[in-house]
Amino acid sequence: MTAWQAWRRLITYAETYRRLAIGSVIAALISVAASVAGPLLIGRAIDHMVGPGTVDFHSIGGILFGLAVVYAIGSFFGWLLTYWTNKLSYQTVNRMRDDLFDKLNALPLKFHDRTPHGDTISRFINDMDAVSDGMLQGFSTFLTGIFTIAGSIAFMLFISPLMTLVVLISAPISYYVARFITTRSQKLFREQAKLLGSLNGYAEETIGGQKVVQAFHYEEHTAEEFRRRNEDLYKVGVKSQFNGSLANPTTRLVNNITFTVVAIIGSLDIIYGGISVGDLSSFLIYSNLFAKPFNEVTGVLTQIQAATASLNRVFSILDQPSESTDAPEARKLVRKQATIEFDQVAFRYTPDRPLITDFSLTVPPGTRVAIVGRTGAGKTTLVNLLMRFYDVEEGSIRVDGTDIRSMTRDSLRQAFGMVLQETWLYGGTIRENIAYGKPGATDEEIVAAAKASRAHSFIKRLPEGYDTRLSTSGDNLSGGQKQLLTIARVMLADPPMLILDEATSSIDTRTEQLIQQAFLSLMEGRTSFVIAHRLSTIRESDMILFMENGNIVEKGTHDELLRLNGGYASLYNSQFAAV
Secondary structure, X not given: OOHHHHHHHHHHHHHHHHHHHHHHHHHHHHHHXXXXXXXXXXXXXXXXXXXXXXXXXXXXXXXXXXXXXXXXXHHHHHHHHHHHHHHHHHHHHHHHHHXXXXXXXXXXXXXXXXOOHHHHHHXXXXXXXXXXXXXXXXXXXXXXXXXXXXXXXXXXXXXXXXXXXXXXXXXXXXXXXXXXXXXXXXXXXXXXXXXXXXXXXXXXXXXXXXXXXXXXXXXXXXXXXXXXXXXXXXXXXXXXXXXXXOHHHHHHHXXXXXHHHHHHHHHHHHHOOOOOHHHHHHHHHHHHHHHHHHHHHHHOHHHHHHHHHHHHHHHHHHOOOOOOOOOOOOEOOOOOXXXXXXEEEEEXXXXXEEEEEEEEEEEOOOOEEEEEEOOOOOHHHHHHHHOOOOOOOEEEEEEOOXXXXXXXXXXXXXXXXXXXXXXXXXXXXXXXXXXXXXXXXXXXXXXXXXXXXXXXXXXXXXXXXXXXXXXXXXOOOXXXXXXXXHXXXXXXXXXXXXXXXXXXXXXXXXXXXXXXXXXXXXXXXXXXXXXXXXXXXXXXXXXXXXXEOOEEEEEEOHHHHHHHOOHHHHHHHHHOOOO
């Protein structure tokens, strides 16, 4: 996307706040009109100072009073311009942030799987701030610049067409000098924004995994890697800032040369009686006013270029294809027990690496299904396909006889309760986190769910009980306590079908034994899928699937698979060899 396309698209966001934009234009027009009227009055005042003892103080006093009024009006509308452009910029950027957040919620899971979280956060914060700064500086600068240039040209032509021609000749020279510099620095600003996102992503993942970093004595390596990335950002940042900053002094040099030539021509014109000293003074001020927008634009080019690079990064997410929408005729899945069928399902994450091929399975209502296998066998992928986080490439998955692609995603996902290996809690109270899946739940229901998940006892020991506020991601709780809260959250939602993906992996053995009975009662009468590496948690399952390379290689109950003495028996015995 070119710079022009990016800014034109940004303007479409600003069109929503048309009144602010129109008000800003009017304020800029009046402010500039006052600023260009001032030099003409100054010139008239100078012409009333003929010489020693011949100063017309009466006329000068009237002119100075008029000048004070003009500049007061200009200052007031200049303040209005600043206020309205600030409001316009921040409201526009806030709307973009809202759209960006909505877009992230609408993107398919594969985007989040493949994009570093730190880079996404950088687009939300750093890139949006850069857009805000660039828009704020650019909008007011370009708006006042256009009116200032037009007004200055009109008054300069009124005073001296010849000197005006000299000034106008300098304008394209300044433009092409600035363009020559900015076209070369724009690539560096894009690279700078990319490296900043990469650095944020690395910092985010390192901070999040600090325990592992310290456990493996990896501090020096991570610090060295961070310094390397930071040094790359520093080098590109210095180059981009240096190249961008060349535009302003270069155009000022052109303008100063023009100012000198105009002063010489004007002095000669005064000698020959063409213009007065006051006219030359006014013209020189107008030539400065004419050059001022060019200097200001080149002065903020660094911010504008950074904003352009950031706009491209933001729009690259907004232009990502959203998760396919539900078909107009899509039906809602009724929350009830249903038969689940996998019919010759095939799927791959990358085109050259098939994961699941010709997978078929029928799960009757109320069946407890355990899925086991070594890492990478495709266990979690089955859950992703069932929940439509990804769609199958071949075959179909049917619930209650209907292809899940013919159902609304919301109704399908609401029919399942999920407890994942990775706990997710947000910065609210414990009560709010448990009620996440059922916002209107009563206190009695919340407490009952906490008791059923064996979380009630530790919650009551906290200083504020259920009103205890969690830090971001619940870092003020242990891993086991966080997992208990996520289990309570699903118990409160009371879905007809369950998915437990390593749900007890963060819980110690004693706590696991305490909640195992709660899980059994929770799964009673419900279709349940349990993914587990700790095989002690799945011995009571109605059906155990042992998977390898995306296929079912063994199927049966715990006792049947042990008698088979295959892969499941080998895995089970390896865990309980000491026993």
